Amino acid sequence: MTVCSSSQTRLPCAPSCFPATRRHGLFSPAQNAVYRSTHSSQLDATTTLDVTPRRLRTFPILRVVVPVLSATSETIAERYSRQVLFAPIGAAGQEKIAAARVAIVGCGATGAAAAALLARAGVGTLTLIDRDFVEESNLQRQVLFEEEDARNATPKAEAARRRIAAFNSQIAIHAHIADLVPGNIHELLNGAQIVLDATDNFETRYLINDYSIEQAVPWIYAAAIGSYAASMNILPGQTACLACLFPKPPSGTVETCDTAGILNTAVNFAASLQVTETLKYLIGDLNAMRRTLLSYDLWTNERSEISSARPDSECEVCGKRQFVHLAGEARPHITLCGRNSVQIHEHNRPVDFAELAARLAPHGTIRSNELLLRFERPPFTITVFPDGRALIQGTTDPVQARTLYARYIGS
Structure with a gap:
């Protein structure tokens, strides 16, 4: 190099x-x-x-x-x-x-x-x-x-x-x-x-x-x-x-x-x-x-x-073809987004926005369309997407984010 x-x-x-x-x-x-x-x-x-x-x-x-x-x-x-x-x-x-x-x-x-x-x-x-x-x-x-x-x-x-x-x-x-x-x-x-x-x-x-x-x-x-x-x-x-x-x-x-x-x-x-x-x-x-x-x-x-002109024959990826990230072995389930928020992934969990909005309405402010639903309960805001993924704003603590997700969206 x-x-x-x-x-x-x-x-x-x-x-x-x-x-x-x-x-x-x-x-x-x-x-x-x-x-x-x-x-x-x-x-x-x-x-x-x-x-x-x-x-x-x-x-x-x-x-x-x-x-x-x-x-x-x-x-x-x-x-x-x-x-x-x-x-x-x-x-x-x-x-x-x-x-x-x-x-x-x-x-x-x-x-x-x-x-x-x-x-x-x-x-x-x-x-x-x-x-x-x-x-x-x-x-x-x-x-x-x-x-x-x-x-x-x-x-x-x-x-x-x-x-x-x-x-x-x-x-x-x-x-x-x-x-x-x-x-x-x-x-x-x-x-x-x-x-x-x-x-x-x-x-x-x-x-x-x-x-x-x-x-x-x-x-x-x-x-x-x-x-x-x-x-x-x-x-x-x-x-x-x-x-x-x-x-x-x-x-x-x-x-x-x-x-x-x-x-x-x-x-x-x-x-x-x-x-x-x-x-x-x-x-x-x-x-x-x-x-x-x-x-x-x-x-x-x-x-x-x-x-970067030549590949490294000893490289784990292009040299030895070990794809640990592609296999999911190096990815955490919860990902910090870098702006006082935590992203939570849910596999194969489609969300019914109408049902979720009705359930959350008594507990905070709801804004939704066909693309996302936002639930505001200060100091937190939870944005939910159709695939079940959510952004929890107001914290960088994965444990607290998981708790909020389980409490309001479901575990």
Whole structure:
């Protein structure tokens, strides 16, 4: 492992970043015809909802699909004309982008920016996966959300889907309001040509890394904290994987957006790095893809790079193919979210919002829609999703969170 182009190696240090030494869808006409013939009953609706029980250890997933609208070749040519003029892409590259399938894990700051850029670039199918909902503090940097989304606590994946559909009706968007876990990762990422990481925790990143190596599907890491942005490409069999460079997650306390803050420019810089590398991959220009973990401080203009050019034959994941995160052996049942809240997972536990609202109404304030239910009983707020997952706000104690869940939702 070598360090280059840097007077000082200092990478972001946060759950959304790597550890540091000091701190911190466009269908073809034929595809469109098939889609319209098999989904004719849905085409007049804005969305379709599908909540289907899954196999053991897989969460039921709330899935929102945007129907693909017909578009003339003239419309397509005009929309992407400036991108087609860029010589490395051209008309042939744009056709590949239009046929591409990209999954984004996390629709927060980095994920929302990446999704917007990919949608405007004409990526044919986007899969958006996020477990969280919009809050007012998100609006400073998360570009796909509005004040109304924060007031309604709209799930981020759904809010992002609506906003993207408003500016590009020519692509397919699949929104999944779900936590990416070993039990559903194969289903949620199935068919994706490349996966973009925009998560806020190491356990999900190592899970994506396991999946990437097992399935030979590339993924691109991106993160931002403070004024720092970082990105790295993982191409199975060609470059180092996450575990090659960092065999284990960082130990001890690390900074987060809640403690160190974040510049919205750092977020957009990270997303731009990630999306540019994605476009290179989609058009087949692999030689142009970066083989380093790049970190850049937009405030001090410090830059550092760590080589990721070759896989490590002794790596537990890509060398020895031991997928402990994919097997669920390294994932705790209860996950701290990093903002005075605890997430509780419940396997195969669909929730009847109407029944739950009636039961909780005498005990606090209820706000609900088809996507989530919020129960406020100061100083706690419990947000429940259709798959039984819940965010308990007002505590960072897993034991207390479990007690509150059992008391009000049921064990």
